[in-house]
Amino acid sequence: MTEGQQAKPVRKILIVGGGSAGWMTAAALARSLPREQCRITLLESDEIGTVGVGEATIPPIRQFNTLLGVDENDFVRATQATFKLGIAFENWSALGSRYLHPFGRFGADIGPLPFPSYWHALARANPAAAGSLSEYSLPAMAAASGKFCRPSPDPRNTLNNISYAFHFDAGRYARFLRGRAEDDGVVRIEGRVVEVPIDASGDVAGVMLADGRRIDADFFVDCSGFRGMLIEGALGTGYDDWRHWLPCDRAVALPTERVGSPLPYTRSIAGSAGWQWRIPLQHRSGNGHVFCSEFLGADQAEAELRAGVEGKPLADARLLRFTTGKRKKVWNRNVLAVGLAAGFLEPLESTSLHLVQSAITRLLALFPDRSFAQPDIDYYNATTATEYERIRDFLVLHYHATTRDDSPFWRHCAEMPIPDTLAERLALYRSRGRFFPVALDLFLEPSWVAVMEGQGVTPGQSDPMAGLQFDTMAALLPRIRGAVAQAVKAMPTHADFIRTTCAAPAADR
Numbered sequence: 001m002t003e004g005q006q007a008k009p010v011r012k013i014l015i016v017g018g019g020s021a022g023w024m025t026a027a028a029l030a031r032s033l034p035r036e037q038c039r040i041t042l043l044e045s046d047e048i049g050t051v052g053v054g055e056a057t058i059p060p061i062r063q064f065n066t067l068l069g070v071d072e073n074d075f076v077r078a079t080q081a082t083f084k085l086g087i088a089f090e091n092w093s094a095l096g097s098r099y100l101h102p103f104g105r106f107g108a109d110i111g112p113l114p115f116p117s118y119w120h121a122l123a124r125a126n127p128a129a130a131g132s133l134s135e136y137s138l139p140a141m142a143a144a145s146g147k148f149c150r151p152s153p154d155p156r157n158t159l160n161n162i163s164y165a166f167h168f169d170a171g172r173y174a175r176f177l178r179g180r181a182e183d184d185g186v187v188r189i190e191g192r193v194v195e196v197p198i199d200a201s202g203d204v205a206g207v208m209l210a211d212g213r214r215i216d217a218d219f220f221v222d223c224s225g226f227r228g229m230l231i232e233g234a235l236g237t238g239y240d241d242w243r244h245w246l247p248c249d250r251a252v253a254l255p256t257e258r259v260g261s262p263l264p265y266t267r268s269i270a271g272s273a274g275w276q277w278r279i280p281l282q283h284r285s286g287n288g289h290v291f292c293s294e295f296l297g298a299d300q301a302e303a304e305l306r307a308g309v310e311g312k313p314l315a316d317a318r319l320l321r322f323t324t325g326k327r328k329k330v331w332n333r334n335v336l337a338v339g340l341a342a343g344f345l346e347p348l349e350s351t352s353l354h355l356v357q358s359a360i361t362r363l364l365a366l367f368p369d370r371s372f373a374q375p376d377i378d379y380y381n382a383t384t385a386t387e388y389e390r391i392r393d394f395l396v397l398h399y400h401a402t403t404r405d406d407s408p409f410w411r412h413c414a415e416m417p418i419p420d421t422l423a424e425r426l427a428l429y430r431s432r433g434r435f436f437p438v439a440l441d442l443f444l445e446p447s448w449v450a451v452m453e454g455q456g457v458t459p460g461q462s463d464p465m466a467g468l469q470f471d472t473m474a475a476l477l478p479r480i481r482g483a484v485a486q487a488v489k490a491m492p493t494h495a496d497f498i499r500t501t502c503a504a505p506a507a508d509r
Helices: 019-032 061-067 072-079 115-125 138-145 170-183 298-308 352-365 374-400 408-415 420-432 445-454 470-490 494-501
Strands: 012-016 039-044 082-084 086-090 098-102 165-167 187-190 193-195 206-209 214-216 219-222 239-241 250-256 266-270 274-280 285-291 318-321 325-327 335-337
Touching (some): 012 019, 012 206, 012 214, 019 039, 019 061, 019 170, 061 072, 061 165, 061 352, 072 170, 082 494, 098 138, 098 445, 115 445, 115 470, 138 470, 170 187, 274 298, 325 374, 352 374, 374 408, 374 420, 420 445
Parallel strands (some): 012 039, 012 219, 086 266
Antiparallel strands (some): 082 165, 086 098, 193 206, 206 214, 239 325, 250 285, 250 318, 266 274, 274 285
């Protein structure tokens, strides 16, 4: 828009597709835009199912719920949620191995270096005094003990170091957000899209429904899932296929009755050609098997899943097909793709709903008018691409840094070329245990250190600066470990915390 031109505000937004992505988008836009100035419509069809198996999250979801004004206890009850302190990885670095990727930092701020650098220095010289790195993580030790509480507001209290996310029922979350969005003025339309008209300029003009109705809008948000009905079906945007780095392309999902008390963490159990998830909810357990079809058939993958689950199945198993990667542009002309329509990074680190949240946050920062300024769109696409690439590298790390050679799949993963950006980070860490975050990193130093150490990636030497403070560390680190242990001892069990603060009504379960 040139100087002197009058802005042409977006008056009509059409979100195509429901599910978590659609209703998260609708709820956030309705909360942020004046309803008298902009009409928000969400179109979905009961004939078309949603993927709806993503049930684990990472801590930023709490910020999104805060943006919407959601009371956390109400949210937990409505979605049958439990709390998540991290992810336990079993059989990843080697058969029989186990480590936890906990949320939050390790240790304390005790000098100019990150805490793990001091731990490395002490562990090389005096392993008994250093202990394990996980002993300096309050979420890791609480998870191991089945404990949970919310953080203390006192920064001097060790319990201030709790960071957490949720396991929840994605379908219930969508319905929960739908109620809030409709209260804020979003109009839901039932219908199935059969045609997407394009105007003379090349923009999407509207959508034609199976019953003959046409719905027009100024701005379209494509939440139609893997199909990408608008971003790909109408605009032919193109897709970057990353299966050469992340080869898994299928998943079998199976809900079961919950057995025992819910764990405050997700389990990720590596198999012969992929991995299985175990996610505890209040009313059931979520289970799934992510695998590579080149190395394992769907029937065998389902059989292995059924052999490993605990509890009676509550529904038929669902087979999902996907291609890991992203759209070449997630914002093309007057269409923005959100969720699976934008791309898919497998659920190994529970990033799917975060990428929806991030897309919405970026949209609010770069909200358009009807001139759709190309510099803004280009920036949106560039930052989204970088974010996906950063997460991609973190996921590839899990597969590539392994000593497993017991199956063709794991031999392939260990030998496959990796992105240069990941290779550089691995080389830096293997040298002196150093990690430096870069722009748009979702996972920061504590997460990378947890996974690298857990996968057997260790420094050849400790940081020289940390080694200069050896005597201080030998006295200080055991005290930090002791404070963490005492804090965990004082916490309630995860099950008791839910029971006393946010248990869903028995009838709902």
